[in-house]
Amino acid sequence: MNDAVLSPPPHGVAGGPKVLLEVFGCQMNKLDAELVVGALKRSGYDFTDRDEEADAVLLVTCSIRDQAEHRVHSHLGEISVAKRARPDLAVGVLGCMASREGESLLKRWPALDFVVGTRDFPSVATVLDEVRADGTRIVAVDGSPQVSEEREIDVRPAKSRAYVTVMRGCDKRCTYCVVPNTRGLEVSRPMEDIYNEVHRLVDDGVVEVTLLGQTVNAWGRGAGNSLGDLLERLEELDGLRRVRFITSHPEEMDDRLIDSMANCHKAGLFLHLPPQSGSDAMLRRMARGYTADRYREIARELKARIPGVQMGADVIIGFPGETDADFESTVELVEEVRFSQAFLFRYSPRPGTPAWGRLADDVPDDVKRARLARLQKIQAAIQEERHQTLIGTRHEVLVEGQSRRNPRMLFGRNLAFDRIVFEGEPSWTDRFVDVEITDSTALTLSGKRVEVVPAACP
Numbered sequence: 048m049n050d051a052v053l054s055p056p057p058h059g060v061a062g063g064p065k066v067l068l069e070v071f072g073c074q075m076n077k078l079d080a081e082l083v084v085g086a087l088k089r090s091g092y093d094f095t096d097r098d099e100e101a102d103a104v105l106l107v108t109c110s111i112r113d114q115a116e117h118r119v120h121s122h123l124g125e126i127s128v129a130k131r132a133r134p135d136l137a138v139g140v141l142g143c144m145a146s147r148e149g150e151s152l153l154k155r156w157p158a159l160d161f162v163v164g165t166r167d168f169p170s171v172a173t174v175l176d177e178v179r180a181d182g183t184r185i186v187a188v189d190g191s192p193q194v195s196e197e198r199e200i201d202v203r204p205a206k207s208r209a210y211v212t213v214m215r216g217c218d219k220r221c222t223y224c225v226v227p228n229t230r231g232l233e234v235s236r237p238m239e240d241i242y243n244e245v246h247r248l249v250d251d252g253v254v255e256v257t258l259l260g261q262t263v264n265a266w267g268r269g270a271g272n273s274l275g276d277l278l279e280r281l282e283e284l285d286g287l288r289r290v291r292f293i294t295s296h297p298e299e300m301d302d303r304l305i306d307s308m309a310n311c312h313k314a315g316l317f318l319h320l321p322p323q324s325g326s327d328a329m330l331r332r333m334a335r336g337y338t339a340d341r342y343r344e345i346a347r348e349l350k351a352r353i354p355g356v357q358m359g360a361d362v363i364i365g366f367p368g369e370t371d372a373d374f375e376s377t378v379e380l381v382e383e384v385r386f387s388q389a390f391l392f393r394y395s396p397r398p399g400t401p402a403w404g405r406l407a408d409d410v411p412d413d414v415k416r417a418r419l420a421r422l423q424k425i426q427a428a429i430q431e432e433r434h435q436t437l438i439g440t441r442h443e444v445l446v447e448g449q450s451r452r453n454p455r456m457l458f459g460r461n462l463a464f465d466r467i468v469f470e471g472e473p474s475w476t477d478r479f480v481d482v483e484i485t486d487s488t489a490l491t492l493s494g495k496r497v498e499v500v501p502a503a504c505p
C-alpha cells in the first residue's frame with residue numbers, strides 16, 4: 048500500500064507517544080521523513096511500525112503523479128475507519144500533498160487532524176503536540192523558504208549509505224510538473240553545511256552519499272558555486288567512497304560539472320538526466336529549455352570525457368499534441384543515447400501544473416499505451432545488450448542487503464549504479480565486495496563473489 052514504513056529509529060524515546068510514519072514517493076520524500084523523525088525524536092516521540100500501537104499516523108506524501116495521490120487518498124479511507132474505533136488517534140498528512148491541497152484535505156477527510164507542508168517540517172512536533180493536547184485541526188503550509196535540514200545522523204535506512212538534501216524547490220516551470228507549486232522556488236544549502244553533515248555521516252559509518260535536489264546540477268547558483276565545486280570539496284573527505292547526485296536538468300549541464308565528474312574518483316559513474324522527449328516541439332511545449340540536439344551534444348561530451356559513464360532517463364509518452372513523428376524522434380533519441388535505465392511514463396494531466404486547463408490531453412489512451420509498450424521493448428533490448436557485454440567483468444559492489452525473493456542472494460550497486468545480485472552472507476551488507484558478472488537479463492546482472500573487501504565500512 049505505502050512505499051515504506053520508516054523503521055523505528057535506534058534511539059526512540061521509550062515510553063513517549065508512538066508515531067507510525069508512512070512514506071510515499073521519491074527519495075526526496077524518504078529523506079524528508081528522516082527530517083521529520085529527527086524533529087519528533089527531539090520532542091520526545093517514539094516510533095512504531097504497528098498500527099495498533101500508534102498514537103499518531105503521519106503520511107509523508109507525493110504529488111508528482113495522479114496515482115501517487117490516489118494511493119494516499121485510499122489509505123486515508125482506511126485510516127478513517129480505524130479512527131472511528133480510536134478517536135484519539137492523531138492523523139497528519141505531510142509533504143507535497145499538504146502543500147498543494149492544504150485546507151481542502153481537511154475538508155475532504157474529517158478524520159484528518161493536520162497538514163504540514165514541505166517547508167514546515169521543523170514545526171511538525173509543535174503541531175502534533177497541539178493536536179494531541181486539545182484536538183485542534185491545523186494547517187501549516189506557509190513555511191520559511193530557508194532550507195532547514197536538521198537531521199538525526201543515526202536516523203537513516205542504511206548504515207553505509209545516506210541521502211543529503213543540498214537544495215529544495217525548483218525555478219523551472221515545466222508544464223507537466225507540480226513541484227514548483229508544492230516545494231517552492233529553488234534554495235541551495237551552503238557548501239560548508241553540506242560538507243559538515245556529510246562529515247558527521249561518514250564518522251557514523253556512511254561511505255556513500257546521494258545529494259538530492261530537484262535540479263541538483265543548479266546547486267549553488269545564487270552563491271556563485273557549481274555542483275562541480277561541491278563534488279571537489281567532498282572528494283577531500285577521508286572515509287567517503289562514493290558521491291551520487293539526483294536529479295540533473297539538461298539545461299543546467301556545463302563543462303565545469305563534466306570536468307569535476309571526470310576528475311573526482313568518488314563521483315558516481317551515472318548521471319540521471321531526464322530528456323523527457325526527443326521531439327523539439329514537445330520539449331518546447333513542456334518548457335524544458337533545450338533541444339534534442341543539445342541533449343545529444345551533452346550525452347556525447349559525457350561519454351567522451353568520462354569513460355564508463357552511464358545515463359538514466361525519464362520519458363513522458365503521449366504529452367499533449369504528440370504526433371507519431373514526435374514519438375519517433377523520442378525513439379531515435381533513446382536508441383542513440385542508449386540509457387542504462389529509463390523510467391517511461393504515460394502523460395496524465397495534473398491539477399496545479401501550467402498545462403492544466405491549457406493543453407488538451409489529446410493523445411488517446413490506447414495510443415499512449417501502444418507507444419509506451421514499444422519504447423519499453425526497445426529500452427529492454429538496449430539494457431539486455433549492454434548487460435551481455437558486462438559478462439566476465441569485475442565490479443566493486445556496495446552491498447545493500449538480501450534479496451527478498453531469495454535470502455541466500457545479496458544485492459548491491461557498482462559505481463555506475465547497476466544493480467548486481469550474487470550469493471553471499473548477510474553479514475556482508477554495507478561492505479564492498481568484488482563481484483564478477485556471470486549472467487544477465489534486461490533487468491538484472493548476476494555474479495559471483497571474487498573478494499570481500501575487508502573493513503570497507505566500520
Ligand code: SF4
Nearest residue numbers: 217219221224226261
Ligand atoms: S525541473 Fe521541471 S520537472 Fe523538474 S522539478 Fe522543476 S519543474 Fe518539475
